Amino acid sequence: MKKNKGVPVEQSGPLMADVAQLAGVAISTVSRALANPGRVNEKTRAKIDAAAKQLGYTPNAMARGLRVGKSNTIMIILPGSLYYGASQVIPQVLQSINKSLIKEGYNLMIANLGRDEASERHILDLAFGGTVRGAIILSSKLPEIDGRSLASAGLPIVSMLLDMSDAGLPSVVTNDREAMQDVTADLIRLGHRRFLYLAGPEGNYHDVERYGGVLEALEKAGLSESAVVRSGGNLDYQQGFDIGVQAADDFAGLADKPTAVIATSDDMAISFMSRMQCMGLRIPDDLSVVSFDGSPVCAFCSPPLSTIEQPVEEMGQAAVALLLAAIDRPEQKLEMRNVIRSRFIQRESMAAPA
Amino acid sequence: MKKNKGVPVEQSGPLMADVAQLAGVAISTVSRALANPGRVNEKTRAKIDAAAKQLGYTPNAMARGLRVGKSNTIMIILPGSLYYGASQVIPQVLQSINKSLIKEGYNLMIANLGRDEASERHILDLAFGGTVRGAIILSSKLPEIDGRSLASAGLPIVSMLLDMSDAGLPSVVTNDREAMQDVTADLIRLGHRRFLYLAGPEGNYHDVERYGGVLEALEKAGLSESAVVRSGGNLDYQQGFDIGVQAADDFAGLADKPTAVIATSDDMAISFMSRMQCMGLRIPDDLSVVSFDGSPVCAFCSPPLSTIEQPVEEMGQAAVALLLAAIDRPEQKLEMRNVIRSRFIQRESMAAPA
DNA sequence: TTGTACGCGTTATCAT
């Protein structure tokens, strides 16, 4: 059943026509039997199913996509530099999202959004070329080039990890601010009065929220903003580990030493702790450390590292649910800010100051 | 230019026909101008490019794919359980592969191969439904169900990390055996005579090669095979961290204590070290530890962990090169076993026995 | 060098 008319035919499998022929029905009946099993006679449906199975028939996704004008692929846009901040959680995010998507009949395509034009163009081609039906974005910047912008692609987009509701994107985030406020309050309660804050890229959502949480806790406790020193922040596109190393140097240069460190990612906390210990400081005796992410490895640091665990699994599920809602019911208004609460895992890295 | 004939029209962008009309040429000329810029008059090409840019035209990938009978999407098949073994390297692998693919005009789709039938079916649908043009697989098992098997999908497949040349798949691996032999020899040279080996899933390629390397080193040094005790191995589908924890218990139960530990992944080495130190052992004074993967975090363990670094970046590039070669020149025989040498990063976790 | 016409595999409309 391969009509070869001058055009080279690839290694293509059985077609719907083959199934139809074997089942002794029309091709359109096969189509229905497979899509709307209800709208076809019980017996003929059985015949068709049998024929399809016998031939090992699989519908051609591109043909279907072309015909119905929709694809069933979702794209996830990852930040170009995987090693800042939430990098530890990427594999879990992917797995969670992919699992949820597959359940609903979708596929997951990966896109990396770097600083180069090529990566922006690639993403826009995916969007405007009809390859993808929707996008989940883990980066704060929306691709825009040559007058085409992802925002205006007519594509449902959901943001995850970062709150981009200001930009009109429904977002799934965790309670960064509140969590940071709580943990800072805990430290204050333990007796800490001077803090070092390890920042990711300055001014981005996580920085604003998390640092904001720290400041609020200080204020509530009647402490001045000067109780906290910032480190990192200006080091875009670096591994979190590097930020921790740099922060250790910063710490060494401080006259009035902090007694507690609040890091915005596990990576930087880990490298920072390591450097501190090399310098002879004991944790938590001389210095308490807490961080953000909840990477499994924290349980096995020495000392075990207290961390705010991001509920990545649930966030992924929520992002998918939101996106599919936007696809299936475009008219419906979506909740713009969806908060999934984090969980603080307290371990031996924090204690009362000496 | 939206011919709407009873069929609901989605938010579809400008078509080739629109570009043709604006440029005042035939639709086929536009097609050529965009695909083979050489085979069309300089001036008309300019007109067409201008029109395309003005309209913000992006070719529809599904329509093209259907027409040419090929997709430009590659799928990467990840093991269902991300946290065993090489899990630490997944983000780097994805980034490296995606970058290489995009440069050649391909997209990357993700697939997770779990133990469930659904995930197998999903992968097979992707393959047989023409959605993907080739696959890179990081799992040892090929999906097979209902008589359809990935191996017989007529799809180029390349294996990465695991050598599956036995199964007929060109593979990109590192020199696991040799690297393990070298590091074991190093330990022997330092004076170690009793070893603990932390295994991943027993009998898989990594286990066979790496454990084989250890045994060879022992033999070369005139030591008996009984000089090494195995731990782990039977704990499929677990986090590497759990294996290290379990191994610590095993260690505690040993009468004749090993003085050196060889782990097959960084995860298990890290959790193992942590537990050992809780038990009061000092590393490397009482116990040397080396592992495999080269995760960045190893540099910041206490003590810094010696590890065999997998050249993930290069392996990804090689896998892509191999796959594209298989796609572009199907007749050409490919090198079945492509070895990219690892690099041993020696750190403070290893020393001479007390 | 450019235009005409057809088909890729599927779904949706319409008529039976």
Place this chain on the structure above:
DNA sequence: ATGATAACGCGTACAA
């Protein structure tokens, strides 16, 4: 309930 047929958007022989 089923069958014939016309698109979906694009690429390519072929004719001009």
